[in-house]
Amino acid sequence: MRETRNLEFKETITSTFLKTVSAFSNYDGGTILFGVDDDGNIKGLSDLIKSCLDIENKINDTISPQPDYVLEPNEVNKTIKLIVKSGLQKPYLYKSKAYKRNDSATIEVDTLEFSRLVLEGKNISFEELPCKDQNLTFHFLEEQLEKSIQINSFTLDTLKTLNLYDNNNGYNNAAGL
Known part of the structure; x- marks a missing residue:
């Protein structure tokens, strides 16, 4: 022992x-x-x-x-x-x-x-602690999508359609953002 x-x-x-x-x-x-x-x-x-x-x-x-x-x-x-x-x-x-x-x-x-x-x-x-210096939302992504490919409504279906979201790996960079 x-x-x-x-x-x-x-x-x-x-x-x-x-x-x-x-x-x-x-x-x-x-x-x-x-x-x-x-x-x-x-x-x-x-x-x-x-x-x-x-x-x-x-x-x-x-x-x-x-x-x-x-x-x-x-x-x-x-x-x-x-x-x-x-x-x-x-x-x-x-x-x-x-x-x-x-x-x-x-x-x-x-x-x-x-x-x-x-x-x-x-x-x-x-991971659960609040972060006061960062805005952790999808607002930036929405703005970029609206600017680059003129999308007015942003949903998970939009990401799937654009091939931005891969069910196995999460987000990818197919749209060049």
Whole structure:
């Protein structure tokens, strides 16, 4: 067993796992196994109850907003499975920074990705943002058609007739516009 984009091993409980909780919450979720070394060997933890409380307190005290997670202690091998679910209230921050997984490493997101996470948390995409500096209508195309081939009424049928619209590829430049 090895670490992946959605699986992280931690032999002990230190604050380094909190970046990964942020990353899992911001993206597809994932699992952190405590008491397992980087090679996937089970080492176990000495006190599962205390360890679970420590993990829970660290998450609750440092990740904002509160992520959705489940702790599953395993008495047999003395490990703890922390399952972090992908969150809806993105971005999830640790020390005012958002993180993502890059293969098996956890890294800070850049400014553009942070903006995308903020929009995703508001259920908005970049494409849906209003643009104040552009008039994104077909008015320009209508004017050009009226000037170049004296068309007074502009419809989708007009485009098909002029072979400006290809059902498979969208608009083409058959009219030389």
